[in-house]
Amino acid sequence: RNQALEEPTMELAVRKTLLPHVKGIRLAVRFSFPREKLSHNTAHIILRIIRELVINAIRHGRADDIKIAGSSQTGILSFSVRDNGCGFDVQNCPGVQQGHFGLQGIRERIRPFNGDIKIESVTGSGTKATVTIPLPHAKLT
Numbered sequence: 001r002n003q004a005l006e007e008p009t010m011e012l013a014v015r016k017t018l019l020p021h022v023k024g025i026r027l028a029v030r031f032s033f034p035r036e037k038l039s040h041n042t043a044h045i046i047l048r049i050i051r052e053l054v055i056n057a058i059r060h061g062r063a064d065d066i067k068i069a070g071s072s073q074t075g076i077l078s079f080s081v082r083d084n085g086c087g088f089d090v091q092n093c094p095g096v097q098q099g100h101f102g103l104q105g106i107r108e109r110i111r112p113f114n115g116d117i118k119i120e121s122v123t124g125s126g127t128k129a130t131v132t133i134p135l136p137h138a139k140l141t
Contacts, residue, residue, distance in 0.1 A: 010035045017047045031070035053081040061085020080130040087121040
């Protein structure tokens with residue numbers, strides 16, 4: 001069981017999840033969506049996606065400044081990971097055929113939620129990944 005799920009806010013859960021991975025990295029987290037409105041399953045998936053995006057930014061993008069933000073509006077939960085890394089060509093990035101499974105794994109995690117991921121990157125200018133998930137998957141009780 002992921003102990004970060006016991007944190008009272010998503011902001012604290014994100015920080016706890018990333019703590020082992022962000023030594024020496026400037027990290028800003030602003031997650032305004034209430035943790036209690038997410039099921040444990042949904043929160044766990046969000047944390048795994050954020051962790052994957054941050055590890056990719058550090059490992060492949062050599063980022064040392066990462067900003068994470070999450071909020072909701074008009075029935076959509078949206079969260080993003082932005083970094084100051086080296087960026088990449090989104091149209092020609094390595095994928096499953098080259099042994100890179102991170103982005104494919106994220107797509108597979110959000111598929112059951114009818115979610116989407118949008119990646120914006122320019123070589124030399126960092127990357128921003130934004131994930132959107134319709135809110136019917138939030139726990140409303």
